[in-house]
Amino acid sequence: MKEIIFFEIRKILKAKKNIVFLACLLLIILVIVLKFNNYNNKSLVLEKDQCSSEIEILAGDKSKTQLMNLYKKKLDAFENKTWRERLQAQIELDKYLLENNINEYESLDIVSDRIQKNKELLKDGIEPINEYYDMSSYNFLVIFGKNIFPVFFIVLIFLISSDIVSSERQEGTFKFMLIQPYSREKIMVSKIIAAAAITIAALLLILLFGFFILGAVNGFGNPLYPMKFYDLASKSYKFIGIKKFDFALTGMNFILVLFLTSLGVLISNVFKDSLSSVSFALILDVMIFMINIRSIITYKLMYLNPFSYISSFNILSGTFINCTSRLNIKYFFIVIISCTIFNFILSIVLFSKKDIT
Amino acid sequence: MFEIIKLELKIFFKKKKNIIAVLAFNLLLILVTNISSSLEHQKINGELGNTQLALESIEQSIAPLNEQYKETKDLNILKISKSCEEEKKIYENKKQAIKTGNTFDALKADIQIDEITLKGIENKTLISGESKDVVKDRLGKNKYLLNNNISPIYDVTMSSYNFLIAMGKEVLPLFLIILIFLFSGDMISRDSNMGTYKLLLIQPISRVKVLYSKIIAAIAASLIMVLGTLSVFFIGLGFIKGLGSPNYPMSFYDISGNKIINIGIAKFCIYFLAILIFIIIFYVSLASLISTITNNSTTSIGVSITLGISIFILNTQLKLAPKMAHLNPFTYMNIPNTLNGSFSIQFDNTNINYKSCLICIIIFTALNIIITTLIFKKRDVIC
Numbered sequence: 001m002k003e004i005i006f007f008e009i010r011k012i013l014k015a016k017k018n019i020v021f022l023a024c025l026l027l028i029i030l031v032i033v034l035k036f037n038n039y040n041n042k043s044l045v046l047e048k049d050q051c052s053s054e055i056e057i058l059a060g061d062k063s064k065t066q067l068m069n070l071y072k073k074k075l076d077a078f079e080n081k082t083w084r085e086r087l088q089a090q091i092e093l094d095k096y097l098l099e100n101n102i103n104e105y106e107s108l109d110i111v112s113d114r115i116q117k118n119k120e121l122l123k124d125g126i127e128p129i130n131e132y133y134d135m136s137s138y139n140f141l142v143i144f145g146k147n148i149f150p151v152f153f154i155v156l157i158f159l160i161s162s163d164i165v166s167s168e169r170q171e172g173t174f175k176f177m178l179i180q181p182y183s184r185e186k187i188m189v190s191k192i193i194a195a196a197a198i199t200i201a202a203l204l205l206i207l208l209f210g211f212f213i214l215g216a217v218n219g220f221g222n223p224l225y226p227m228k229f230y231d232l233a234s235k236s237y238k239f240i241g242i243k244k245f246d247f248a249l250t251g252m253n254f255i256l257v258l259f260l261t262s263l264g265v266l267i268s269n270v271f272k273d274s275l276s277s278v279s280f281a282l283i284l285d286v287m288i289f290m291i292n293i294r295s296i297i298t299y300k301l302m303y304l305n306p307f308s309y310i311s312s313f314n315i316l317s318g319t320f321i322n323c324t325s326r327l328n329i330k331y332f333f334i335v336i337i338s339c340t341i342f343n344f345i346l347s348i349v350l351f352s353k354k355d356i357t
Numbered sequence: 358m359f360e361i362i363k364l365e366l367k368i369f370f371k372k373k374k375n376i377i378a379v380l381a382f383n384l385l386l387i388l389v390t391n392i393s394s395s396l397e398h399q400k401i402n403g404e405l406g407n408t409q410l411a412l413e414s415i416e417q418s419i420a421p422l423n424e425q426y427k428e429t430k431d432l433n434i435l436k437i438s439k440s441c442e443e444e445k446k447i448y449e450n451k452k453q454a455i456k457t458g459n460t461f462d463a464l465k466a467d468i469q470i471d472e473i474t475l476k477g478i479e480n481k482t483l484i485s486g487e488s489k490d491v492v493k494d495r496l497g498k499n500k501y502l503l504n505n506n507i508s509p510i511y512d513v514t515m516s517s518y519n520f521l522i523a524m525g526k527e528v529l530p531l532f533l534i535i536l537i538f539l540f541s542g543d544m545i546s547r548d549s550n551m552g553t554y555k556l557l558l559i560q561p562i563s564r565v566k567v568l569y570s571k572i573i574a575a576i577a578a579s580l581i582m583v584l585g586t587l588s589v590f591f592i593g594l595g596f597i598k599g600l601g602s603p604n605y606p607m608s609f610y611d612i613s614g615n616k617i618i619n620i621g622i623a624k625f626c627i628y629f630l631a632i633l634i635f636i637i638i639f640y641v642s643l644a645s646l647i648s649t650i651t652n653n654s655t656t657s658i659g660v661s662i663t664l665g666i667s668i669f670i671l672n673t674q675l676k677l678a679p680k681m682a683h684l685n686p687f688t689y690m691n692i693p694n695t696l697n698g699s700f701s702i703q704f705d706n707t708n709i710n711y712k713s714c715l716i717c718i719i720i721f722t723a724l725n726i727i728i729t730t731l732i733f734k735k736r737d738v739i740c
Contacts, residue, residue, distance in 0.1 A: 016653065016656045017653070017655055017656040017659035017660070020656065020659065020660055020663070021659060021660075021663050024660075024663050024664075024667060028667055028670075028671070031671060031675070031677075032675070035675050035677070151666070151670060152666070152667075152670075155662070155663060155666060159659050159663075163655060167655075271373075273373070274655050275374050275543065275654050275655055275658060276373045276374045276377060278655055278658060278659060279374040279377055279378065279539050279658060280374075280377050282535070282539075282658075282659075282662045283377065283378060283381040283535065283539070284381075286531060286532060286535050286662075286666070287381060287384075287385055287388075289531070289666075290385065290389075290527075290528065290531060290532065291385070291388055291389060291392065294389070294392045294396070295388070295392055297396075298392045298395045298396060298399075299395075
């Protein structure tokens, strides 16, 4: 069986489409890292400019003098003071926005979250980072889990796994494969293991390379940086260190890789030609990307849909808890693991009953 | 040449992947339409809830004001109390109008509320969560709707005209490129893959004619499938939800005046469909180029779709090179946002408009076809 697994791994690694996409993926990650780094470097200057223009707008408005003073205090902290005073000024400004219901630029939920986080940062003495763009190692893992995995990495998983059986039929190697001295079940299991091993290895390598290279260039970041996390036991939002958050996020992504690989293998068993199976898998990916969030906020039963858990970042930070309270870590494990097992079993059954002609 | 076009069209409609793609497109439109309808109900309920909250807040402030007046006999307090009573009446009318589905009465109430807000902002007696310009714009639009007897709609309202705009914003920017690449990404590689390439070339017509026949067939099939599907939904929703007013005002970036004006939604849809046709032709030309470069259909489709998703994300989310964005044909993937000037504002580039969209797309389409022709002509027959 070991031999078939290695043989399958070699076949996957030699497929041109997999190599082309892996190269594309690495290129995309590089572009994202460079662009985000650029945004991050500019973000403080932009925030300062925004502050100055707010002061200009508010200058002639007597009813908003207090708000203008708070912006002035923030600008002063940007120019002359430490990050602690900058945070303090931001907290005071946000409190005013919240108390007076001013939601012209941001929703009040965002403002409220920012107050909590800034208080946490001040309490622990941790310098703030721009969580959206900062490319220090720990935050890279968060950005990968939030922006790159749910969009790009799924395509790689589907491209690798969705023609693993159908390509054998198309290339006419199906019969040769079955005359090997192994049972059909063993062949299928070997294919599944090979596909899962490749996708997991790809994820691991990207994360490790990204983590250490960015660590050397931008620094690793503070492992205790607070991240918003939905605590199931107390049914409330809490803050945990970014290191712990990354462990949980990456662990969940590995489970998602297994689920998506199992789905790709199942699709490749259903279709007779690889073009149809790859097309179907990719369309599915695009559809998930397009309607996932909208369906989660619309339908209450979406916690039963495994694709609702495709962004482990949203599950960990409890983004959709207000829409569907069951969209949490507990149901992530229940739904994703049961769907993965179901897909694998169904793939083995379909493969063992497949017509040899 | 006509025979090859007919043959290619036959092959197109028999391919399983094309049938899967069309079914997926229909399913996606059904899902998005359904979700949008649910969101519309949620929005109406949300508005009812907000009106109720505003009403309660006004009611709570009236009683203390009246007591304060009794104690102080201050005429200013009486004035504030009376204006609160007036606002209360307006909110009560709005609540009733939303409950009974009388959109025009709700619109009248909205206009009255915005007039009070605007007056408050101008007199500096009110700290508003919204800026003066936002309130002014909404007021102008609502007055226009009321004067012209046009029912207001949400961005998720699925009446026929608005369906086209909503799909142009939400579904087509990403799905159209995937759909067309799936349809045509194996246009040339299919023959290399299936070994029919040699048979095709021994036909008594030139290589260029073979290539152009394939491209014409792919364009025709793609146009039929995309426009056909949109038409079916347009008519179907027309029966279920109504067409909507053709004069509903839509923001439109007017190049001659270099400003944003309002045009009727029907006219906006005509511009939208015209650009959509050019974009479909452009995507087919790009797919034919990729298909000519790669020999294997699965690789070709994989590369095309990867390219589609990457371009979409890099272009819309990361906004690479905003100053040069008008020269990039993929900037125009979201047609309604190109027409209404949103992209021009987002990219801070006034050259992003329908005129440069058409010029850019036509140039890139011609370029793709020329390169494809050159590669196809010099292609080795052994492959």
